Ligand SMILES: O=C(O)CCC(=O)C(=O)O
C-alpha cells in the first residue's frame with residue numbers, strides 16, 4: 166500500500182469524483198486516516214498556543230484586508246514542515262492526479278492552510294474564486310476535531326448553486342473531508358462554540374496573464 170492509499174482509499178476517491186461531477190460538491194465522513202488527523206490537529210493547536218498563527222484576511226495581493234466581521238479564523242500555510250504535513254500533501258497530490266486523469270482539469274498546484282477558529286468565530290457565506298479570474302478550481306476542507314458534539318456549532322453550510330438554498334450542513338468532525346467547485350459553490354462557517362481546527366486547501370490552475378505567473382494566495 167503506498168502512502169496516499171493509507172491516507173484514503175481508492176474506492177472513496179472514485180466516489181468523490183462521481184459526486185463532484187454530478188453535484189459540484191462532495192462530503193465524506195471518516196474519509197481521512199484518523200491518526201493523521203490527530204497529528205495535524207496537534208500541530209495546529211501547538212501553533213495556536215504559541216500565538217504563531219496569522220489572522221486570516223479576505224482578497225488577495227493588494228486587495229487583501231482583515232475583516233473580522235466576515236471571517237474570524239487564524240491560519241498558517243502548509244510548508245511541508247512536518248511528517249504529518251508531508252503525508253497530507255502527498256495524499257492531496259494523489260487526489261490532484263486522479264482529478265486531472267479523470268476530469269482533465271489541468272490542476273497544477275495545491276495550496277493549503279491550517280485554520281483555527283476560536284469560540285465565536287465564523288466565516289460568512291462566500292465563494293472561494295470568482296468566475297473569469299479562475300485560478301482556484303477545487304476547494305477542499307479537512308476537519309480535525311475529535312469529540313465534536315451537536316451544539317458545538319461551527320458547521321459548514323453548502324448552498325445549492327441554482328436556488329441558493331442550504332443543501333448540506335457539515336459538522337467539522339475529525340476525518341471528514343469535503344471538496345467543491347470553487348467558483349460555483351457558496352458556503353459558510355456557522356459560529357463555533359469550541360475551538361475549531363481544519364485545513365482549507367485549493368487545487369489551482371495557472372491563471373498567468375502576460376507572461377506573469379499568478380502568485381498563490
Ligand atoms: O472551514 C470550513 O468549513 C470552510 C472554510 C472556508 O470556507 C475557507 O477557508 O474558504
Ligand SMILES: [Fe+2]
Pocket residue numbers: 291292293304352
Ligand atoms: Fe471558503
